[in-house]
Amino acid sequence: DGGITQSPKYLFRKEGQNVTLSCEQNLNHDAMYWYRQDPGQGLRLIYYSQIVNDFQKGDIAEGYSVSREKKESFPLTVTSAQKNPTAFYLCASSIDLASGDYNEQFFGPGTRLTVL
């Protein structure tokens, strides 16, 4: 089955620890994205990557880092510099915009991170 997987579903960490959230896709999509959702807020873009070895900051990148060493993988690290890391994190992917799909994005099931 083609799709996007995120692991783990729930993650608990102590304050001050870095934590890495996994996102893998087998859709052969070029672009990948990380969003954060907080109660009462829309999805907010953290980072995105249009192609391997390239990524761009989104609206709320501070305290986060990413890498894109492989087309199918886009891990997100929540660092100790992120002031309010407890949130629900969604990963998404899309075909390259040039293909004409109007940037339709496909989402994973999400990871709920709780920092204690």
Added chain:
Amino acid sequence: ILNVEQSPQSLHVQEGDSTNFTCSFPSSNFYALHWYRWETAKSPEALFVMTLNGDEKKKGRISATLNTKEGYSYLYIKGSQPEDSATYLCAFSGAGSYQLTFGKGTKLSVIP
């Protein structure tokens, strides 16, 4: 930062009722408007991608319209069923951008 607004924030309807909700977005630099359906414990699922002013799309009992000149889209559900209960998200895509700007969503609860 782009402003995408959805209303109402939540609503409860009886099974069989028809309902609609609104998404408003910037009317300039428009590229596409996306509707997603997000059921609890599942991934958001694409419903419609709308690109042309006056577009009307339909999938079963769900339909959507688009007005890019005034910057709004309506989502309609005819004869709501309990399985329609979900959060409905709209997202704006501007020309030349890889980003989607999401609204906060409308949470629909259909009461059997």
